[in-house]
Amino acid sequence: MTRDEFSTIAYNGLWKQNTALAQLLGLCPLLAVSTNIVNGVMLALATIIVMALANVAVAMLRNLIPHEIRIPVFILIVAALVTVVDLLFNAQLHELYVVLGIFIPLIVTNCIVLARVEAFAAKNPPLNSTVDGIFMGLGLLWTLAVLGAMRELLGSGTLFSGIDMVFPSLSPIQVLPADYPGFLLGLLPPGAFILLGCMIAWKNWMDARAAERAKRRPPTPEAIADTAEAGA
Amino acid sequence: MMFAPAPYLLKDASVSRVMTMVCLALIPGITAYAWLVGPAILVQLVIASVTAIAAEAAMLKLRGKPLAMFLSDGSAIVTAWLIALTFPPLAPWWLVVTGTLFAIVIAKHLYGGLGQNPFNPAMVAFAACIVSFPALMSQWPSVGLQMPLLDQLNVILGLAPRVDALSGATPLDAMKTALKLGEGQVDIAHLLANQDIYGNFAGRGWEWVAVGYLLGGLWLWQRKLITWHAPLAFIGGMVLISGVLWLYQPASFASPLFHLLSGGTLLGAFFIITDPVSGCTTPRGKLIFGFCAGLLAYIIRVFGGFPDGVAFAVLLMNLSAPLIDQLTQPRIFGMKGKQS
Numbered sequence: 001m002t003r004d005e006f007s008t009i010a011y012n013g014l015w016k017q018n019t020a021l022a023q024l025l026g027l028c029p030l031l032a033v034s035t036n037i038v039n040g041v042m043l044a045l046a047t048i049i050v051m052a053l054a055n056v057a058v059a060m061l062r063n064l065i066p067h068e069i070r071i072p073v074f075i076l077i078v079a080a081l082v083t084v085v086d087l088l089f090n091a092q093l094h095e096l097y098v099v100l101g102i103f104i105p106l107i108v109t110n111c112i113v114l115a116r117v118e119a120f121a122a123k124n125p126p127l128n129s130t131v132d133g134i135f136m137g138l139g140l141l142w143t144l145a146v147l148g149a150m151r152e153l154l155g156s157g158t159l160f161s162g163i164d165m166v167f168p169s170l171s172p173i174q175v176l177p178a179d180y181p182g183f184l185l186g187l188l189p190p191g192a193f194i195l196l197g198c199m200i201a202w203k204n205w206m207d208a209r210a211a212e213r214a215k216r217r218p219p220t221p222e223a224i225a226d227t228a229e230a231g232a
Numbered sequence: 233m234m235f236a237p238a239p240y241l242l243k244d245a246s247v248s249r250v251m252t253m254v255c256l257a258l259i260p261g262i263t264a265y266a267w268l269v270g271p272a273i274l275v276q277l278v279i280a281s282v283t284a285i286a287a288e289a290a291m292l293k294l295r296g297k298p299l300a301m302f303l304s305d306g307s308a309i310v311t312a313w314l315i316a317l318t319f320p321p322l323a324p325w326w327l328v329v330t331g332t333l334f335a336i337v338i339a340k341h342l343y344g345g346l347g348q349n350p351f352n353p354a355m356v357a358f359a360a361c362i363v364s365f366p367a368l369m370s371q372w373p374s375v376g377l378q379m380p381l382l383d384q385l386n387v388i389l390g391l392a393p394r395v396d397a398l399s400g401a402t403p404l405d406a407m408k409t410a411l412k413l414g415e416g417q418v419d420i421a422h423l424l425a426n427q428d429i430y431g432n433f434a435g436r437g438w439e440w441v442a443v444g445y446l447l448g449g450l451w452l453w454q455r456k457l458i459t460w461h462a463p464l465a466f467i468g469g470m471v472l473i474s475g476v477l478w479l480y481q482p483a484s485f486a487s488p489l490f491h492l493l494s495g496g497t498l499l500g501a502f503f504i505i506t507d508p509v510s511g512c513t514t515p516r517g518k519l520i521f522g523f524c525a526g527l528l529a530y531i532i533r534v535f536g537g538f539p540d541g542v543a544f545a546v547l548l549m550n551l552s553a554p555l556i557d558q559l560t561q562p563r564i565f566g567m568k569g570k571q572s
Contacts, residue, residue: 183330184364194338 469526
């Protein structure tokens with residue numbers, strides 16, 4: 001894998017094709033679990049593990065899987081991996097496992113995983129596929145972390161609540177004064193929709209600004225030569 | 233800017249003139265309200281108006297729109313007044329500010345500003361706040377509570393503790409709770425005999441506020457700023473369902489008159505569902521819109537968990553307004569039969 005390929009995959013996963021902000025995939029866990037940073041980040045980590053492993057597995061088996069039944073085979077592979085992660089969470093982080101509940105097994109049906117397997121891993125070598133899985137997951141991770149932080153701050157005035165379930169020595173931070181009444185809407189699904197909408201608008205605005213700047217920059221000599229050639 | 237369909241017989245129906253008349257029409261209701269709970273409501277009106285104008289100016293500036301033209305149209309003031317009138321009069325100041333900001337920034341300008349909002353901004357604010365702060369949004373002052381302006385100001389600004397006398401329920405809510413606790417043993421006639429809460433027809437004192445809104449609404453209709461369709465259909469829908477249930481079981485369902493004069497029924501009928509932007513525009517559409525909103529408001533307020541159902545009913549019908557409008561297109565003059 002060349003350096004160029006790597007940076008393209010990373011840029012796609014983290015920003016350009018961000019699963020939550022551009023592809024709008026897997027909104028169900030995204031909206032249900034992002035009530036605070038810890039839940040969001042831990043679910044994203046579980047998804048990253050599944051995506052990376054599923055992409056490797058499918059990329060290695062891609063020439064052996066009959067085209068007609070590829071989807072059931074993909075699902076079987078993903079389901080096996082999710083079971084591993086599910087048991088891992090249950091054993092190591094039991095309290096968090098109880099909080100996340102059904103959303104860990106539901107990673108099987110998360111469209112992000114199936115979409116990456118189908119769109120990328122089935123056509124690319126294993127190394128590229130692993131990197132793609134990890135970076136798509138990291139894109140999900142930062143979105144969930146930001147969304148979770150905003151919802152937590154609005155809804156209860158804290159940050160990192162539930163961190164003691166992962167690291168027993170740490171405790172949540174009370175950002176706003178303790179008598180903050182809590183804007184409950186932030187914790188409810190409509191609040192998640194509104195905040196996600198704001199984040200998507202922010203991403204589009206950043207992209208539009210970048211495009212504007214690129215247009216205003218004086219064209220490089222090569223580009224001028226290209227257009228002249230095309231014109232001729 | 234005109235919003236009426238052809239043939240444009242209405243003269244000088246600029247947005248600012250319409251909004252001014254709507255504000256004028258609210259005055260009888262506000263007067264009765266102020267007489268009932270004291271000057272607190274005026275304080276809330278001022279807080280809401282100032283917030284609305286500031287938020288409107290900030291959003292217009294961000295969106296690069298001409299400030300003077302849009303600020304002077306008065307639509308933000310109408311939204312602010314409706315919010316102040318639907319929130320509890322002694323609510324802390326930040327509750328009204330939050331509601332108004334939500335209405336102007338999210339429900340109005342994020343959707344494209346005046347004329348583009350699919351939902352009534354004031355009702356969005358009410359729904360967002362009652363879902364987020366259910367306790368504060370259901371604390372109404374007990375009727376007959378006489379507090380001087382300074383004490384009321386202190387409560388609103390959070391300088392004085394919120395005492396028990398401030399945390400009554402609305403007559404509607406009180407009746408629903410009493411019926412639920414009574415489990416079929418309590419009948420309505422018995423409850424209405426309690427003259428602390430109930431008056432001649434509905435909630436004591438509140439019934440006159442409702443009459444104030446009715447007067448203002450009739451004036452708006454007489455000045456041809458609103459048509460009769462939506463308000464009459466709304467009242468009809470509510471009277472129909474409450475009348476049927478009342479005739480069926482008068483002991484556990486209040487009379488239609490009680491429901492008409494309680495909660496936000498008349499405010500909703502004349503000032504909220506007649507919103508030309510988020511409501512229906514065709515005459516038949518207005519009838520359907522009003523009727524369904526009346527039914528839904530009754531169902532939500534009697535069988536639901538919230539103190540009143542008008543806000544949620546209006547929001548649900550706002551969602552269906554584009555579809556209703558499309559299905560009730562009037563026949564074009566000079567054309568024969570159905571155009572579809």
